[in-house]
Amino acid sequence: MEHIRTTKVEQVKLLDRFSTSNKSLTGTLYLTATHLLFIDSSRRETWILHHHIAAVEKLPLTTSGCPLVIQCKNFRIVHFVVPRERDCHDVYNSLLQLSRTAKYEELYAFSYNPKQNESEQVKGWQLIDLAEEYKRMGVPNDYWQLSDANRDYKICETYPRDLYVPRTASKPIIVGSSKFRSKGRFPVLSYYHKDKKAAICRCSQPLSGFSARCLEDEHMLQAISKANPSNRYMYVMDTRPKLNAMANRAAGKGYENEDNYSNIRFQFVGIENIHVMRSSLQKLLEVSGTKGLSVNDFLSGLESSGWLRHIKAVLDAAVFLVKAIAVESASVLVHCSDGWDRTSQVCSLGALLLDSYYRTIKGFMVLIEKDWISFGHKFSDRCCQLDGDPKEISPVFTQFLESVWNLMEQFPQAFEYNEAFLLQIHEHVHSCQFGNFLGNCQKEREELKLKEKTYSLWPFLLDEQKKYQNPLYSPDFSPELTLLEPNTVSFNFKFWRNMYHQFDRSMHPRQSVYDLIMNMSEQNKQLEKDIKELEAKIKQKNGQPDAVILKEHQQSAHPAPVALKTPPCFKKEQPLIPVNDAVRTIEGSNTADNRYSEFMEEFSKAEPAVVSLEYGVARMTC
């Protein structure tokens, strides 16, 4: 609280982000300990969590006041104009302080109180049980076992305590191999394919330099390939571009030499590193945030940002992995440099393509817990939860969600969850409201006592799962859907408008078929219930229940002629299920949403004698 210099500023203007004529709303700005709140004159509220703020910028003073631009991690951008410079300065400084947290304990999750009691809190954290998940996959079994090597985080600090390794990999092999791998991240099981008996394993790059080798590591890989009875050879996927991997050799790291490892097939797949991804997203946001953007500037910006190219590369890598397992029944070892960014992307997407369980709501939570949280994707660093090194920030997890979204677009019936689920998860990865994504690895999370001091996100999502259910989902609609084979031709990848313009309402379709269908399918469930109740009532009233129901069935096909005679009590009948008006609202019916009103404003001004060409263009391009 000591950071808040001013709690309330009046007469603040909120500018429309894409308006060319500086259309705005006027209202009051409030600063609370956790949120920034703007209430406009029509009492509409805009809440912004301090943790969501990525950057605050004070622009040069203008005649109308002092502009303040706030960029959020969920891609919301708000542009305020504060009438007095001193107020603006105070808000600016307060936000700078509030959005930069130095200690984990100051994050929202540690003060957030959702009114759960202790046992609910504990149960919430137990909702996702990874031991259970490995059991579901079919391990331990004859080939794979749980290793206690990392019980105390002695071998690898960034791995979880419980790791599954081939039975033939003895402790000395594990220890030896971990010493030969960057950050000690030795090869472990990520996903086991029961039918094919093939495994997805993950690790970090080997410390091979130009010529170093490690017998234990070679044994380790051999153990993995031997743990697969259906295929002798295994794939080693280095998810980095070859050039990057080679450069790493100079630093004593590098990649596996095929000659030293028996029966491996080595493959680079060329996903760029976190720095390339960070600047790619930066460029993408610059382009999509441009006012009065032309189609060609948008497309060339999309191209030069490279963003969709990167998404395609990630998905292509996952497809490669899946082919190795599904077609060749070969196990695959995936790594990048440290094995916590690209490796997490590829392993989790691979599993998602192979196993329909991960396409359920619960399964997707499990997948994130397993391949991202437990295996030490550095959420804290990548999402800048604490004030730290800006070079560590990277949208690796966002790319994962975007890849999943692309799959949903191609397979609309294969996922139990919908786009809103992905967006909500993205929101909370950055919100620091729940404990799940805090910190960089499990060890750190245990030290922070997150399970006692914070709440888990998943039970909250499950509670409101109606919102996240895909009405078109059909779990057993065709057996081929167990394995998804996406088409990764370039034209299948689209700009994810609902992610990057989530808060720019004017850009979205004004009527959503999806929402409508979602409501309808919800309504159908209620109607089914009503029918049962009504039938029961009729049965009760009527001596011969069977005959009635039969009659009803015939009637239902032709509802029109039923209106023969009805008693006055009919009016007291409950109306049909209320339909959510919001779904039917046509926002576009208001020109203000489309900024055509600016054009109107222009009209009312004194008219110039000659209408210039630019006039129409400037006004009408939105």
Next chain:
Amino acid sequence: MEFAELIKTPRADNAVLHGPRCPAVRGTLCLTGHHLIFSSRRKEGGEELWLLHANIDCVEKRFVGSLGTIVIKCKDLRIIQLDIPGMEECLNIASSIEALSTLDSITLMYPFFYRPMFEVVEDGWRSYLPEQEFELLSSVTDEWRLSCANKDFSVCPTYPPVVIIPKCIDDEALRKVAVFRYGGRFPVLSYYHKKNGMVMMRSSQPLTGTNGRRCKEDEKLINATLRPGKRGYIIDTRSLNVAQQARAKGGGFEQEVYYPQWRRIHKCIERFNILQESLIKLVEACNDQSHNMDRWLSKLEASNWLTHIKEILTAACLAAQCIDREGASVLVHGSDGTDSTLQVTSLAQIILDPRCRTIRGFEALVVREWLQAGHPFQLRCAQSAYSNTKQKWEAPVFLLFLDCVWQILRQFPCSFEFNEQFLIMLFEHAYASQFGTFLGNNENERSKLKLTQKTMSLWSWVNRSEELARFKNPLFEANSLVIWPSVAPQSLQLWEGVFLRWNRPSKFLDEAQEEVLNIINYNRELQAKVNALRRQLAELETDDRMQENLTLPVMNGVSSQAGNGLTQTSLKQLPSRSWQWEGEERRKK
């Protein structure tokens, strides 16, 4: 018969067909006067391909040994490949197809030979007559009249025989105005906005030339549409530069001095070969699946297709904005008034007028604003994206219009009675059809060809309930509002249903679409059933009560009252789809 001469080899056995997205099939190829027929010998499924020669845009042949391969590229953008054993046979077939697909006489086209296999319930040629349109208009205003000055096409060869013009303009003045406008295309009524009585007119450019000619009758005609003290807007679909250059060739634009009550706005919508090039580049980009991401995006950009979409939509929004929000009348023209002008006027109507978003309303719009308005379909749609003969009058003007409609449809998926398939069907028939509707370049040519007698109208076929079922949008909700689409590049999308139709597997998307339909139908079924059950329950309850009350003498009065109450309430209880708009109306109040 001429066709027999053109068909050098009518039949080839053991041919192999490689269609888009399906495995190769072996079978027999037959050529008839108007169709290429391929039937596989496999009994099950009995696959047969009937391809209209008119649909063939380009034929390519190549040989590997004695095995010839013919690649047929269609106007609907499909590409099929035929392997034909025997070099001579292959050459013969290729040249026959080429000759049959490029017949130069319209009267040899299929529509003149086509005999419908369905019962004609409604003659589509008479479905949308200007007289009917005028009747609708005269029920709301008496400021307009139907002029028959052009009944022999002498005033304007590209206009229909009857047009709607301001009442105060006599036919004599009309002739003078026609002389002042390019191609005789004087300003006529395109749309009357009932909400505020404002109108949209369209014409061609005025022939002001370099010395600024004027025409008092022209001024009078368009001023007749203005309310006292009000201004109007002229939307010129050319850039100011192009419009100025047109003066050198005798064309031009309305000068401020002579049209002081009008304000001119220039919007730049591209024409002719620029559009054709754009289509060719777009289709090329979509057909090459090997493109990496950068190349795909840069090709998509270089095609400029979406830029054209944005320009056209923007101009249409502007026109609609002037009429609905500004309360001003609008005159739209480019140079000829047969292309970009029609794109703007027809799209503005879709934005403004809910009627145009119904199936029949949209058909009427196509007839009124495209066919009768004299969009030269024959010239513009002679070839599509694959043709090697690039003629400067070929241009996908109508396809761009359909694409724009699709963009609006995507943004307002519940506001249209028709679905995407309906638009795709119109695209196909504009380029190749068994119906006469899109033949000819204007009503004048059509009447000379006696199309109404000799060919079948597309509308006769479409407007049958069997066909309509395919084209209906199950989510349609009559929406009386003006719908403003977003034209931000992030909101515009490539029309995959047309451009990627043959290039990507659509199985999963189709199945999902089907599931959407199932949910909607199931919902209707359940609603009907709930209503029926409620009624039955209520009936049982009254029966009970009636038995209780049987002794009361006023019984009759009660029951008749009840009957009245019913008609009202039961309407509400029925699964009427009007409920959705109640909220909207309430808010408006």
